[in-house]
Amino acid sequence: MHTDTDTHDLRHHGDAEVRDEKLTDLAVNVRSHTPPAWLRDRIADSLTGLAAYPDARAARAAVAGRHGLPVEHVLLTAGAAEAFVLLARALRIRRPVVVHPQFTEPEAALRDAGHRVRRVLLRASDGFRLDPAAVPEDADLVVVGNPTNPTSVLHPAATLARLARPGRTLVVDEAFMDALPGEPESLAGRTDLPGVVVLRSLTKTWGLAGLRIGYVLGPPATIAALERAQPLWPVSTPALAAAEACMTGAALAEAEQAAHRIGVERDHLLAGLAEFDEVRVVTPAAGPFVLVRIEGAAAVRERLRSLGFAARRGDTFPGLGPEWLRLAVRDRATTNRFLQALDQALVMAGCTSAER
Incomplete structure (x- = not known):
C-alpha cells in the first residue's frame, strides 16, 4: 500500500506525445480513421439545432436501452474524464483507493x-x-480499469465483483471495453452488485476525443448525486447526437467488427515484438494497445521520434518506471513500418548490436 507522495506526472497524457509534430501516432489509444462518415454526418446535422439548449433525454434513453437499464441508472458526461471529477467532488468518501498502474486522471x-x-x-x-485481498477492507471508494490502461490486462468480472460491498463505491473504468469482441468481463448493466459504477467513453472506438462524450452507469442515488454536481447542460447538442447514434444496432455491430479487427492487428503487433530479445511484452493483452518493457526505453522512444513514430512513455504511471512504453495497435502496414523503425531505434540507442 502506498500513499500519494511520489512524483509521477499524473497530468501527462498521450496527446502530449504527438502535439505540434507530424508523427505516426502510437501514443494515443483512439482508433484510426474515425469518426466514420455516417457519424460525422449525424453530428453535422445536429448543428442546425444549436440555438436551443441541449436536451439529453433521447441520448440518455438510448444509452439506457443499450445496457438494459432504466434511465435513472445513466448519466451522460463530457467525456469519461468529467465523471472522475464528479465522483471525487460529489461523493462523501474518506478512504479512496486507486489500483495502479492505470489511467491517472x-x-x-x-x-x-x-x-x-x-x-x-x-x-x-x-x-x-x-488480487482483491490487496485492496484495504476499509476503502470506501475503489477505482480500477478494465481492460486496464496502460497494461492491457482484462480482469475477470468475478474478481472485480469480490471488491463490491455495501458502503463502498466500486468504480470500474471500462473506457476500452467496446474494443473487445463481445465485451467480456464487463460489469455494465449489472445491478446485482452493491455500489458498482461503470464508466464508458465513446472517444476510443469512434474517434470523438475532441467532442467529449462519455457516460456513467450506476445506482440511481449515485447517479443523482453526480448529476447535482454537474453544471447546467454539461454535454453539447453535437455530443448528444453522437451518443444517440452510437447506441443503434448498426453502430454496435460496426463496433463489434472493429473490435475483431483490432484483435487481429494486435496479434500481428505482438508477433512482431516477439522477434526482439530486448523487448518484453505484458501478455495476454486484451486492449487496443500493448505495454512493453525495454531497458533504455527513454532513449529508444527518442530514437523512434526521430524516425517518425510517437510512443507513450510509461514513467508517468504509478507502478511503472522509465523502462516502459505503451504502443497503440494500428493497421498491419503501419505496424510493419513501426517494427522496422524499432529495429533501427534499438541499435541507435545502443540497446542491441547491429548484427541481429
Missing part, C-alpha cells in the same frame, strides 16, 4: 478535491493481475 481528480489517495500497485512479476 482518477487519482488526479481525487487529489484536486482534497482527498488523500492510497494506491494498490500491481506487479509486473504477477502480470499486473489484481
Whole structure:
C-alpha cells in the first residue's frame, strides 16, 4: 500500500506525445480513421439545432436501452474524464483507493478535491493481475480499469465483483471495453452488485476525443448525486447526437467488427515484438494497445521520434518506471513500418548490436 507522495506526472497524457509534430501516432489509444462518415454526418446535422439548449433525454434513453437499464441508472458526461471529477467532488468518501498502474486522471481528480489517495500497485512479476485481498477492507471508494490502461490486462468480472460491498463505491473504468469482441468481463448493466459504477467513453472506438462524450452507469442515488454536481447542460447538442447514434444496432455491430479487427492487428503487433530479445511484452493483452518493457526505453522512444513514430512513455504511471512504453495497435502496414523503425531505434540507442 502506498500513499500519494511520489512524483509521477499524473497530468501527462498521450496527446502530449504527438502535439505540434507530424508523427505516426502510437501514443494515443483512439482508433484510426474515425469518426466514420455516417457519424460525422449525424453530428453535422445536429448543428442546425444549436440555438436551443441541449436536451439529453433521447441520448440518455438510448444509452439506457443499450445496457438494459432504466434511465435513472445513466448519466451522460463530457467525456469519461468529467465523471472522475464528479465522483471525487460529489461523493462523501474518506478512504479512496486507486489500483495502479492505470489511467491517472482518477487519482488526479481525487487529489484536486482534497482527498488523500492510497494506491494498490500491481506487479509486473504477477502480470499486473489484481488480487482483491490487496485492496484495504476499509476503502470506501475503489477505482480500477478494465481492460486496464496502460497494461492491457482484462480482469475477470468475478474478481472485480469480490471488491463490491455495501458502503463502498466500486468504480470500474471500462473506457476500452467496446474494443473487445463481445465485451467480456464487463460489469455494465449489472445491478446485482452493491455500489458498482461503470464508466464508458465513446472517444476510443469512434474517434470523438475532441467532442467529449462519455457516460456513467450506476445506482440511481449515485447517479443523482453526480448529476447535482454537474453544471447546467454539461454535454453539447453535437455530443448528444453522437451518443444517440452510437447506441443503434448498426453502430454496435460496426463496433463489434472493429473490435475483431483490432484483435487481429494486435496479434500481428505482438508477433512482431516477439522477434526482439530486448523487448518484453505484458501478455495476454486484451486492449487496443500493448505495454512493453525495454531497458533504455527513454532513449529508444527518442530514437523512434526521430524516425517518425510517437510512443507513450510509461514513467508517468504509478507502478511503472522509465523502462516502459505503451504502443497503440494500428493497421498491419503501419505496424510493419513501426517494427522496422524499432529495429533501427534499438541499435541507435545502443540497446542491441547491429548484427541481429
